[in-house]
Amino acid sequence: xxxxxxxxxxxxxxxxxxxxxxxxxxxxxxxxxxxxxxxxxxxxxxxxxxxxxxxxxxxxxxxxxxxxxxxxxxxxxxxxxxxxxxxxxxxxxxxxxxxxxxxxxxxxxxxxxxxxxxxxxxxxxxxxxxxxxxxxxxxxxxxxxxxxxxxxxxxxxxxxxxxxxxxxxxxxxxxxxxxxxxxxxxxxxxxxxxxxxxxxxxxxxxxxxxxxxxxxxxxxxxxxxxxxxxxxxxxxxxxxxxxxxxxxxxxxxxxxxxx
Numbered sequence: 001x002x003x004x005x006x007x008x009x010x011x012x013x014x015x016x017x018x019x020x021x022x023x024x025x026x027x028x029x030x031x032x033x034x035x036x037x038x039x040x041x042x043x044x045x046x047x048x049x050x051x052x053x054x055x056x057x058x059x060x061x062x063x064x065x066x067x068x069x070x071x072x073x074x075x076x077x078x079x080x081x082x083x084x085x086x087x088x089x090x091x092x093x094x095x096x097x098x099x100x101x102x103x104x105x106x107x108x109x110x111x112x113x114x115x116x117x118x119x120x121x122x123x124x125x126x127x128x129x130x131x132x133x134x135x136x137x138x139x140x141x142x143x144x145x146x147x148x149x150x151x152x153x154x155x156x157x158x159x160x161x162x163x164x165x166x167x168x169x170x171x172x173x174x175x176x177x178x179x180x181x182x183x184x185x186x187x188x189x190x191x192x193x194x195x196x197x198x199x200x201x202x203x204x205x206x207x208x209x210x211x212x213x214x215x216x217x218x219x220x221x222x223x224x225x226x227x228x229x230x231x232x233x234x235x236x237x238x239x240x241x242x243x244x245x246x247x248x249x250x251x252x253x254x255x256x257x258x259x
Contacts, residue, residue, distance in 0.1 A: 001245045003032040005252060011074070011227055012039030012065070022067035037225050038065050038072035038114065038170075044080040045101035046094040046125060055101070059108050066112040072170050072225070073109055073116045074144050077102075077125045084123045085190055089131075095138065098125065102139050115224075117144035117170035122152050122184065122191060129155040136164055143167045145217075147208050148174025148200060148229070152181045158212040165220035172229045173213075173255065175206030195231045202230065203251035214258045226259070228252065 002010050010029070012018055018025045029036055041061045043054040062073055077098060079088035090098070102118070109116040118141045120126045126135050132155060136143065145168045150157040161168065180199035183189045189197065203210050214226070228251050232244045 001248075003034055005245070005249060007034065007252075009035035009037045009225070011037045011229075012068075012070070014040070022064050022069075025068045036065070036068050036070040037227060038070040038074055040074045040076060040119070042076045042078045042124075043105075044078045045105070046077065046090050046098040047080060048097050050080070051097075051101055051104075055104055055108065058105055062108050062112040062114060066114050071115060073114055074119050074170060075105060075116055075141075076119045076121045079123065079125050085187060086123070087127065087187065088125055090125050094125075095134065099138050102141050106141055115142060115169055117142045119144040119146060119149075119170075119172070120153060120155075121146070121149050128153045132160070136167060142169030144170040144172060145213070146172035146174060146229070147210055147213055148172070148176045148181075151176050151178060151208055152185050154185065158209050158216060161213045161216035161220075165216060165222070168217060168220075168222060169224050171213075171217065171222070171224060171226050173203060173210055173226055173251075174229050174231075175201045175203045175208045175210055175251075177201055178207040191231070192233060195233045200231045202247040202254070203228070204254040205250070210254075211258050214255075218259075226255065228255065 019028065025036060041058060043058055044050050045054060065073055081088055106116055118135060120132045126132055143164055145161060147157040150160055177199050180194055180197050184194040184199060228248065230247060230251065234243055
C-alpha cells in the first residue's frame with residue numbers, strides 16, 4: 001500500500017514488523033521501490049543502573065539502521081514504568097543522568113553515521129511542554145517534532161516549530177481531535193482507547209494547525225523527512241483499498257498541497 005501511494009520511504013515500525021537482517025530489510029523495501037527512513041528506539045536513559053544495558057540496545061539498533069541504509073534513529077526516553085500510560089516526573093538527579101546518556105547516544109549514532117532525534121512522546125519522561133523545554137535547554141540533541149504528541153502534551157506545535165526550528169531534524173505529522181486527545185492526556189483513556197475513538201485524524205481533519213507547522217519549518221530551511229503517522233486500530237484485515245490506506249491517501253493529498 002505504501003508503494004502504491006507513491007511514498008519514497010517508510011520508518012521501520014516496532015521490532016518484528018520487518019526482518020531482523022538489515023540486508024533483507026533493504027532488499028524487501030527496494031522490491032517495492034521504498035527506502036528506510038529509520039525507526040523508533042525506546043530506551044530508559046535516566047536510570048544509571050540500566051545505562052549499560054540500554055545503551056547496548058541503542059548500539060544494536062544504530063548498527064541495524066545504518067546497515068539497512070537508514071538516515072535517523074528516533075529515540076524515546078522511556079519512563080521504565082510497568083504501565084506505558086503512566087505519567088512520570090523525574091527528579092533533578094535523573095535529568096542529569098538523562099542528559100549524560102543522551103550525549104552517549106549521540107556518540108553511538110555518530111559512530112554509525114546516522115542522525116539521532118529525540119521524540120517527545122506520551123508516556124515517556126519527555127511528554128509535557130515543561131519537560132520538552134527542559135530537554136531543549138539541557139541537551140544539544142536534535143528534536144523529532146511530532147505534531148500530535150505536542151498537542152497531547154499541552155504544547156502549541158506551531159510555537160515549538162518556530163521556537164525550536166533549528167533543532168528539528170525529523171518530523172512526524174499527525175492531526176488530532178483535541179477533545180479526545182485531552183482525555184488521553186488526563187489518563188481518562190488509554191492510548192489504544194483514544195485511537196479507537198479516532199483521536200488521530202487524517203491531516204486537515206483534526207484540530208492541529210499542521211499547515212502552520214510545515215510553513216514554519218520550511219521557512220527555517222528544514223531539510224529532513226516529513227513522516228506521516230496516524231495511529232489507528234483495526235479489528236480485522238481490511239479489504240484491499242480499504243482501511244487506514246484511505247485516510248493515508250487523504251493526508252498525503254493535504255500534505256502535497258502544503259509542500
